[in-house]
Amino acid sequence: MKLKIVASVAIIILMFILITAPAYALTKQIWAASVEAFPGETGDLSSSFSAASGPFGEEGDSDNWYFDDNGKIAVNEEYVGEYFVIEQVAATSGGITRRHIDVSSPHSHAYLFEDMTVVGKAEIRESFEMNNIAPGSSATSDWWDLF
Numbered sequence: 001m002k003l004k005i006v007a008s009v010a011i012i013i014l015m016f017i018l019i020t021a022p023a024y025a026l027t028k029q030i031w032a033a034s035v036e037a038f039p040g041e042t043g044d045l046s047s048s049f050s051a052a053s054g055p056f057g058e059e060g061d062s063d064n065w066y067f068d069d070n071g072k073i074a075v076n077e078e079y080v081g082e083y084f085v086i087e088q089v090a091a092t093s094g095g096i097t098r099r100h101i102d103v104s105s106p107h108s109h110a111y112l113f114e115d116m117t118v119v120g121k122a123e124i125r126e127s128f129e130m131n132n133i134a135p136g137s138s139a140t141s142d143w144w145d146l147f
Contacts, residue, residue, distance in 0.1 A: 032100045041094035049086040054079045081135035091123040107132045
């Protein structure tokens, strides 16, 4: 007996807004993908991601980034960093695959925009890294320690 999948829909919307002054995001910071399989077809969407956006502050605050005397970005030792990293696979043997990406960096002014729809068979494998500010030397990578 053939397994029928009436519909398989998976949507990931990752929004991260960089609330850092004086640098502001150039876009709404959206990463969205969906896979919808036609009846009798299969679909899969899997992703792994990490993101951080630490606060702006003054020199000496343990977890902030700031501008040094030369106007360069500097970080305090516990600053978590400012980055977005994703690995994702979207696939269907027959269906509709949609993606909308609108991501930018307020530091490097890099910009990525994509709005696409594929009807039929699709397999999209991707990885993306936006590393704006490196973490401080004593930053934790354990999310539960950040709150």
